[in-house]
Amino acid sequence: MTHYDIALIGSGSANSLPGEDLSGSRIVQIDRGVGPDHLFGGTCLNLGCIPTKMFVHTANLARTPAISGRFGVDESLRRVRWREIRDRIFGRIDPISAGGESYRAGHEDNENLTLLRGTARFTGPRQGGVHHLRVDVAGGGTEEITATTVVLGAGSRPSLPPVEGLAEVRPLTSDTIMRIEELPASIMILGSGVIAAEFAHILDALGVEVTIIARGDRLLRGADADVSRRLTEVLSDRLRVVTGFSAVSAARDAEGVSLRGRIGGEETTIRAQELLVAAGRRPNSDLLDAAVAGIDLAEDGRVEVDAHQRVLADGEILPGAWALGDLSSPHQLKHVANHELKILRHNLLHPEQLRRSDTMPIAYGVFSSPQVAAVGMTEQEARERGGAVRVAIQEYSSIAYGWAMEDTTSFAKIIVDADTEEFLGAHIIGPEATSLIQLITQAMSTGQRPRDIAATQYWIHPAMPELIENALLQLV
Ligand SMILES: Cc1cc2nc3c(=O)[nH]c(=O)nc-3n(C[C@H](O)[C@H](O)[C@H](O)COP(=O)(O)OP(=O)(O)OC[C@H]3O[C@@H](n4cnc5c(N)ncnc54)[C@H](O)[C@@H]3O)c2cc1C
Numbered sequence: 001m002t003h004y005d006i007a008l009i010g011s012g013s014a015n016s017l018p019g020e021d022l023s024g025s026r027i028v029q030i031d032r033g034v035g036p037d038h039l040f041g042g043t044c045l046n047l048g049c050i051p052t053k054m055f056v057h058t059a060n061l062a063r064t065p066a067i068s069g070r071f072g073v074d075e076s077l078r079r080v081r082w083r084e085i086r087d088r089i090f091g092r093i094d095p096i097s098a099g100g101e102s103y104r105a106g107h108e109d110n111e112n113l114t115l116l117r118g119t120a121r122f123t124g125p126r127q128g129g130v131h132h133l134r135v136d137v138a139g140g141g142t143e144e145i146t147a148t149t150v151v152l153g154a155g156s157r158p159s160l161p162p163v164e165g166l167a168e169v170r171p172l173t174s175d176t177i178m179r180i181e182e183l184p185a186s187i188m189i190l191g192s193g194v195i196a197a198e199f200a201h202i203l204d205a206l207g208v209e210v211t212i213i214a215r216g217d218r219l220l221r222g223a224d225a226d227v228s229r230r231l232t233e234v235l236s237d238r239l240r241v242v243t244g245f246s247a248v249s250a251a252r253d254a255e256g257v258s259l260r261g262r263i264g265g266e267e268t269t270i271r272a273q274e275l276l277v278a279a280g281r282r283p284n285s286d287l288l289d290a291a292v293a294g295i296d297l298a299e300d301g302r303v304e305v306d307a308h309q310r311v312l313a314d315g316e317i318l319p320g321a322w323a324l325g326d327l328s329s330p331h332q333l334k335h336v337a338n339h340e341l342k343i344l345r346h347n348l349l350h351p352e353q354l355r356r357s358d359t360m361p362i363a364y365g366v367f368s369s370p371q372v373a374a375v376g377m378t379e380q381e382a383r384e385r386g387g388a389v390r391v392a393i394q395e396y397s398s399i400a401y402g403w404a405m406e407d408t409t410s411f412a413k414i415i416v417d418a419d420t421e422e423f424l425g426a427h428i429i430g431p432e433a434t435s436l437i438q439l440i441t442q443a444m445s446t447g448q449r450p451r452d453i454a455a456t457q458y459w460i461h462p463a464m465p466e467l468i469e470n471a472l473l474q475l476v
């Protein structure tokens with residue numbers, strides 16, 4: 001049994017905890033690694049945000065010929081060199097992961113830190129002022145550990161919905177699809193959320209025949225209803241979208257995978273060479289045996305924390321236990337995990353001056369094509385909250401840059417409280433949505449109202465932010 005001041009679990013956002021001001025603490029960092037190769041550095045770097053957006057950028061280039069005709073430019077896509085695309089992307093990422101691991105394992109900055117590759121589990125409740133953990137060390141053996149403080153950044157992993165035979169067909173997930181050897185001729189995507197929308201764009205642009213399979217009547221159901229409807233329409237024009245499908249069973253044969261299910265009571269089978277499951281991610285609290293330590297878990301497996309990132313047990317603060325990121329947040333986003341780590345770090349070092357992590361509106365961006373981005377409440381949420389709302393909708397086709405892009409389907413929606421003029425939310429579907437949303441995110445985060453920004457600055461003409469300017473001018 002070895003005792004440490006801090007047991008740090010994970011190497012994603014948690015990896016930013018160690019630093020000079022903790023150099024007096026004896027730290028053990030335990031990381032099992034992500035994906036089938038147990039990579040160091042967490043999901044975003046290895047299997048998430050970063051590689052997907054590198055694939056999206058490549059997909060955008062590959063997609064140009066499909067849309068250039070409307071500008072009087074005839075282009076054709078001659079070939080997609082999949083292995084080169086893949087190897088360029090991971091040729092950049094893998095060395096960062098390996099470098100991060102060897103820095104922690106061997107650099108003099110980390111003399112106070114022991115890196116253990118393996119899976120940490122709680123072995124019981126906190127006792128005698130310390131937490132008790134066992135580590136199943138990668139490569140064999142176990143280590144028993146006690147720690148005064150635990151910092152849990154164990155993240156989440158793809159979950160497979162309860163469909164008979166699904167695990168046996170060995171479906172692809174976001175953990176595996178980006179490193180496959182060959183692109184399949186066709187793929188069906190089970191799930192119609194963020195990962196489905198991004199991979200549908202990537203794979204379709206690279207020449208794969210894509211079918212998205214949604215349980216409900218629209219894609220991206222968590223988004224504002226008008227945005228979700230528009231995305232469904234636009235993607236339906238480009239690839240096959242099946243809605244209202246409840247999957248019952250999956251099977252694989254020599255030609256590919258078939259998914260049997262029902263649409264409105266009628267039995268239907270969908271086939272493709274491969275299946276990608278993108279049906280949500282479950283927090284890794286089970287891998288940690290968090291329940292054994294008495295830690296409170298939400299229904300979806302999230303570790304319950306307070307606004308200061310302190311872990312709760314029986315509704316009370318569990319002394320010396322902190323959590324962050326996908327393990328404990330309802331928002332599985334890298335910028336949220338990073339912010340929570342910063343708040344947690346401050347609070348760990350300055351327990352007498354606790355900061356909250358829930359003081360800013362959370363924006364997100366979906367890098368599909370069209371892009372989708374949002375901050376704050378959907379229109380439905382704003383109306384359900386009670387109180388009058390005002391809504392401005394601005395079509396891209398109404399601004400000069402939208403004419404340049406021949407855009408007919410994209411728009412921004414801004415929602416304000418009709419009485420206080422406060423922003424309640426903003427939703428954009430269309431090119432550059434993930435950048436444009438930042439204008440409203442900044443205003444909401446700093447307490448500005450439409451009139452504070454609409455007419456008090458020059459808006460470059462004829463640039464894309466005119467979309468936001470014109471929407472704001474409807475509200476002042
Ligand atoms: C395909 C995809 C695309 C994404 N794109 C975006 C995007 O564009 N923008 C965005 O904001 N977010 C995106 N996300 C979400 C983002 O990646 C996550 O929100 C973020 O990485 C979570 O960070 P984390 O530190 O909480 O968890 P992780 O980075 O997953 O780190 C968890 C760590 O804990 C380790 N671990 C788990 N259990 C144990 C255990 N018991 N013992 C020891 N170690 C353990 C794992 O090995 C891992 O290192 C994407 C996610 C995916 C899957």
Ligand SMILES: NC(=O)c1ccc[n+]([C@@H]2O[C@H](COP(=O)([O-])OP(=O)(O)OC[C@H]3O[C@@H](n4cnc5c(N)ncnc54)[C@H](O)[C@@H]3O)[C@@H](O)[C@H]2O)c1
Nearest residue numbers: 161191192193194195196215278279280281332365366367
């Ligand atoms: N750009 C980004 O910020 C980005 C990109 C990718 C992933 N992420 C994060 O990763 C998380 C996980 O992504 P995701 O797309 O897997 O989850 P999601 O929550 O966005 O979507 C899950 C989808 O799976 C469907 N589903 C769930 N159970 C099902 C079942 N039994 N049968 C059929 N369909 C089912 C849901 O209806 C939904 O369409 C996201 O919520 C997001 O926070 C973020």
